[in-house]
Amino acid sequence: MTEKEKSLTAEELTFRVQRYEPTRDEKSHLQEFVIPFTKGMTVLDGLNYIKEKIDNTLAFRTSCRMGICGSCGMLINGLPKLACHTPVEELGKDVVEIKSLPNYGIIKDLIPDLIPLFESHKAIKPYILRSDSEEMEEPTAEYTQSPQELEEYLQFSYCVKCGICLAACPTSATDVLFLGPQSLAQAYRYCADSRDEGVRERTAIVDSGHGVWLCHLAGACSEACPKGVDPALAIQLLKRTVLAQTLRLRKKKEPSLVAPPPAEEKPKLPVPEFTAKR
Amino acid sequence: MNVAEVKKKPLKNYLGIWGWVWAGRYNVERYLYTLQRVTGLGIILYGILHLTANGMRISGEGLWEDTMSLFENPVFAVGEYLVIAAFLIHALNGLRLILQQLGYTLGAPKPPIYPYSHALQRRRPIVLAMGALGAILLLLILIDFVV
Numbered sequence: 001m002t003e004k005e006k007s008l009t010a011e012e013l014t015f016r017v018q019r020y021e022p023t024r025d026e027k028s029h030l031q032e033f034v035i036p037f038t039k040g041m042t043v044l045d046g047l048n049y050i051k052e053k054i055d056n057t058l059a060f061r062t063s064c065r066m067g068i069c070g071s072c073g074m075l076i077n078g079l080p081k082l083a084c085h086t087p088v089e090e091l092g093k094d095v096v097e098i099k100s101l102p103n104y105g106i107i108k109d110l111i112p113d114l115i116p117l118f119e120s121h122k123a124i125k126p127y128i129l130r131s132d133s134e135e136m137e138e139p140t141a142e143y144t145q146s147p148q149e150l151e152e153y154l155q156f157s158y159c160v161k162c163g164i165c166l167a168a169c170p171t172s173a174t175d176v177l178f179l180g181p182q183s184l185a186q187a188y189r190y191c192a193d194s195r196d197e198g199v200r201e202r203t204a205i206v207d208s209g210h211g212v213w214l215c216h217l218a219g220a221c222s223e224a225c226p227k228g229v230d231p232a233l234a235i236q237l238l239k240r241t242v243l244a245q246t247l248r249l250r251k252k253k254e255p256s257l258v259a260p261p262p263a264e265e266k267p268k269l270p271v272p273e274f275t276a277k278r
Numbered sequence: 279m280n281v282a283e284v285k286k287k288p289l290k291n292y293l294g295i296w297g298w299v300w301a302g303r304y305n306v307e308r309y310l311y312t313l314q315r316v317t318g319l320g321i322i323l324y325g326i327l328h329l330t331a332n333g334m335r336i337s338g339e340g341l342w343e344d345t346m347s348l349f350e351n352p353v354f355a356v357g358e359y360l361v362i363a364a365f366l367i368h369a370l371n372g373l374r375l376i377l378q379q380l381g382y383t384l385g386a387p388k389p390p391i392y393p394y395s396h397a398l399q400r401r402r403p404i405v406l407a408m409g410a411l412g413a414i415l416l417l418l419i420l421i422d423f424v425v
Contacts, residue, residue, distance in 0.1 A: 105288025
């Protein structure tokens, strides 16, 4: 019987959880909890069990429990994952070690300090930048965009800001000031948007000592990303954009235009009598 | 619990250099990242030794001969082979990095449909081909060293 099969029949699981109480502890330690195993349970289910039935002082972030909010990023058996998206059976062990995401400070127990992530995200101006500020303030209609133009950046717009990519990134492990895969990928997401005119502005931000060139393509961010965003690809494409912008080789492209007013609507066909509800 | 205590700075939790060495079962590219740095540092170290040793020639033939005889032992032969290996790995991986870091060979973005794949994973044959070429060249050089 393999270890994975054994875990399927295990009745109990051991959760080794990192604990850190800022008002009391100087450093963190691991605490063991033994919990019952139920088929299909996720790591988050286990943590909720501990919080509800064993120790209500355990602190962790959680919200949607379905991989949408990005709150429950944790280091699970040595790899950063979303706790709600990690079935215990998939880990193949009945001992699960859960720690706070590395490369961030720890506020308490399993709660990482994500402020640096959000600050970097804000720094790259994650919104459409346009020269027609009047239209941006008082929009008359949407900007047009073809399905092909949408596909240029769509993959990168699925980011849930869980911070897992920074926990996986070896550059973030040693450079606290590195912008990080999340914000760099988002910089490309906006630069590649046909409605945007902010490449020059964002180049000035990411083409810095702790910016895009510090990414040396370890690819761990893309491997760890729970949403399939592929930040490593976005960052490499951003490098190309930044280089072309700096060397003035970038083809000048007009940004998307405002959608024309809709043509006069054709009168709708009358609903046949026999389908109309009485 | 007072406010000052709650506002205590978060506990530092960076993986640091250890994170380069080992950070879990990641794919080969993450560890090539480390290997690229280690081989780079090795080549710099060799460069310094090489220039220092060759610099001895200025101080006369006697000192030069003495320095050269110092290098005629198996430890330095192994060292020399390691330098060539480091150079080869650094050069081959470097070529891949130059191409991929400018977005070439990685392909276009794809909609994330489960099970997710990423560009480096889809282009893994490039790394494997590079590894195979490096291994063949290292073997040939080893045969040349031994014979």
